[in-house]
Amino acid sequence: MQDVRFRVFSTLLLSVATFVSIPGAVAALIWWLMAGGISTVKTSRYALIFIGIVGLVSLLVEISGGDGLSYFIRMSVILLIAFWAFAHQSPGEFMDLTVWAAGNKRGFELGLVAEVTLQAINSIRDDIDRIKVALTLKDRRSGIRGLLPAAFVLIITHLSRAEDQADLLVVRGYRNGGSWCPAFPKNTRDIAGGIGAILVLLVAFIPIRDIFILLL
Amino acid sequence: MRVVFEDAEVTRERFMIRAAGSFAEGVHLVSGPVGSGKTTLALAATGLRTPKKGKIYMEGIGTFTLSQQFPEYHITGTTLNEEIASWGLKPDHILERTGFNGQGSRDPFSLARGELKRLHLACVLSGNWDLLVLDEPFSGLDCREKKRIAGEIATLKAGIVIIFTHEQTVFPRVDRLWELQEGFLRDLGPVPGSFPDWRGAPPLLRMLLEKGIVPRNLANEDLLEAVCRM
Numbered sequence: 001m002q003d004v005r006f007r008v009f010s011t012l013l014l015s016v017a018t019f020v021s022i023p024g025a026v027a028a029l030i031w032w033l034m035a036g037g038i039s040t041v042k043t044s045r046y047a048l049i050f051i052g053i054v055g056l057v058s059l060l061v062e063i064s065g066g067d068g069l070s071y072f073i074r075m076s077v078i079l080l081i082a083f084w085a086f087a088h089q090s091p092g093e094f095m096d097l098t099v100w101a102a103g104n105k106r107g108f109e110l111g112l113v114a115e116v117t118l119q120a121i122n123s124i125r126d127d128i129d130r131i132k133v134a135l136t137l138k139d140r141r142s143g144i145r146g147l148l149p150a151a152f153v154l155i156i157t158h159l160s161r162a163e164d165q166a167d168l169l170v171v172r173g174y175r176n177g178g179s180w181c182p183a184f185p186k187n188t189r190d191i192a193g194g195i196g197a198i199l200v201l202l203v204a205f206i207p208i209r210d211i212f213i214l215l216l
Numbered sequence: 217m218r219v220v221f222e223d224a225e226v227t228r229e230r231f232m233i234r235a236a237g238s239f240a241e242g243v244h245l246v247s248g249p250v251g252s253g254k255t256t257l258a259l260a261a262t263g264l265r266t267p268k269k270g271k272i273y274m275e276g277i278g279t280f281t282l283s284q285q286f287p288e289y290h291i292t293g294t295t296l297n298e299e300i301a302s303w304g305l306k307p308d309h310i311l312e313r314t315g316f317n318g319q320g321s322r323d324p325f326s327l328a329r330g331e332l333k334r335l336h337l338a339c340v341l342s343g344n345w346d347l348l349v350l351d352e353p354f355s356g357l358d359c360r361e362k363k364r365i366a367g368e369i370a371t372l373k374a375g376i377v378i379i380f381t382h383e384q385t386v387f388p389r390v391d392r393l394w395e396l397q398e399g400f401l402r403d404l405g406p407v408p409g410s411f412p413d414w415r416g417a418p419p420l421l422r423m424l425l426e427k428g429i430v431p432r433n434l435a436n437e438d439l440l441e442a443v444c445r446m
Contacts, residue, residue: 130289133264137281138292138302149292156325157288 001035004093005100006190010197011085017197017204018077022070024204025077031200032080035193040087047083051076089118096182105177112178116165120158127154217241217276217346217375219261221401224270226253226260232268233257235401243369243377243388245434247416248396254380257401258282258351261378277375280347285355287336291324296335299324303339314338329356341368348374354383362386363436370435384418387434407433 001007014031017024041047054075062068095111102110131150140146221235233253239261248254259265260272262282274280284290293299297320300307307320314335316322324332333356340348353369354362362385369377369388379388393404393414404410408430411421424431424442431442 127289130284130286133259133282133284134290135292136264137262138290140292152294153288153291 001088001190001193002185002187003190004089004097005184006194007085007088008097010194011081013197013201014081015078017201018074018081020204022073023206024200025074027200027203028081029077031193031196032077032084034196035084037080037084040084041080044083044087047079050079054079091115091119094118095180096184099180100182100184104179108178108180109176111180116162120161123161124154124158127157219274219277219347219376219378220272221260222271222273224260224267224272226256226265226272227268228253228256228265231256231399233396233399233401235260235272236270237394237401237403239376239378239392241375242391243372244379244392244394245387245390246378246380246394246396246401247414248380248382249416250382252382252396253399254382254396255285255351257396258349258378258380262347262349274347277346279343279345280349281340281343281345282349283337283340283351283353285352287329287332287356288325290336291332293324296320296322296324299335300339303343305339305342310335310338310342330358330361333357334361337365337368341365341372344373346375348372348377350377350379350381352381352383353379354381354386359386366435382416386436387418389433389435389438 014028018028055072058068058072061071094114098111099107101107131153135146219239221237224235226233231253233256262280291299292302296316297307300310311317311320337353353365366386366388390407392406393410395402395404395414395416397415404413411430412425420439427446429442429445432438
């Protein structure tokens with residue numbers, strides 16, 4: 001999905017549908033498969049890690065008497081949709097979206113925050129790789145002994161980078177708002193995907209069990 | 217002792233470097249411009265990246281380490297004392313050498329990047345390594361500190377030292393030159409015979425070679441002596 005407006009819209013609808021009911025989650029999963037979601041998680045080890053964590057929490061919920069399986073299905077689908085949305089993201093498109101939605105003042109501010117945040121998320125991957133190398137060399141690969149310094153380095157470096165970025169923006173004359181011309185690629189598949197997401201949301205709210213009872 | 221690149225292809229995202237050659241005991245300088253793949257190759261040399269094709273292996277090497285370009289990634293201690301101790305060293309000696317005497321309880325992140333690099337390099341260069349890989353050891357340092365580090369590298373006890381750098385002004389004495397050119401690692405050969413083949417040679421060396429003067433090595437005193445021969 002190339003148009004960020006359709007992607008964000010679809011992501012929101014699919015997330016709500018998944019959260020509301022299991023049929024909604026299943027429908028969202030089918031939508032995700034049809035949108036080529038597999039290719040977006042195939043190479044990402046993080047998807048597996050996050051789903052693993054959700055699995056662990058679900059197991060605890062199940063053991064403590066809750067509906068762990070339902071939680072696992074819904075949260076996993078939400079994560080898969082999030083990975084799909086993130087994989088299609090490209091620099092500058094949130095600026096397009098927010099300026100289109102809220103104009104050159106508030107929209108620009110929101111877009112700038114979103115772009116800076118996404119830039120930081122993207123750089124985390126490289127940071128983690130470098131930290132892992134350093135920990136391996138000091139033979140501290142696993143456990144809390146490795147995790148704590150890694151988290152500390154990540155937080156400090158990102159705070160320091162944010163400070164540098166803020167200084168740079170001020171030096172380059174940024175006060176508030178700005179000028180941005182949003183542009184969106186035209187694609188009929190995006191429209192089809194958006195309509196599909198609406199249908200998924202409808203499935204989530206339709207009491208499917210009642211329909212089957214009526215049919216019988 | 218040696219590190220062997222056997223027709224190795226190392227990749228990072230869409231980037232690929234091909235390397236073939238053997239790093240024997242001594243100081244090796246791998247030169248290449250920014251973005252030529254030096255860091256990827258440095259990681260591969262220490263076994264931290266697996267080649268997509270070919271082999272990279274170490275022979276007779278027991279202890280090894282890699283100094284990454286940005287020292288903050290190496291920090292695991294919350295104080296300078298802890299950080300130095302994490303390298304298996306006694307803090308007092310390193311603190312004194314780096315000018316942080318009596319500041320052992322200081323947070324490593326409170327140091328400027330140059331100071332942190334100084335401390336980090338002092339820790340790395342104090343170890344007894346069979347293989348020491350230095351990725352851009354001179355970046356973030358002032359000229360005086362670069363010269364000091366170059367001098368320290370020359371006196372290292374390590375078996376194999378591989379320096380990956382785009383540095384153009386300060387160098388230690390090296391035994392062999394390598395260059396990254398268009399995705400290939402080329403073994404230019406021993407110094408000084410390899411100087412004429414060095415495409416990315418520093419301006420001073422290029423000027424000397426154009427005048428027919430070949431310095432004995434790359435250290436400041438060698439270049440100065442060559443200049444005196446003009």
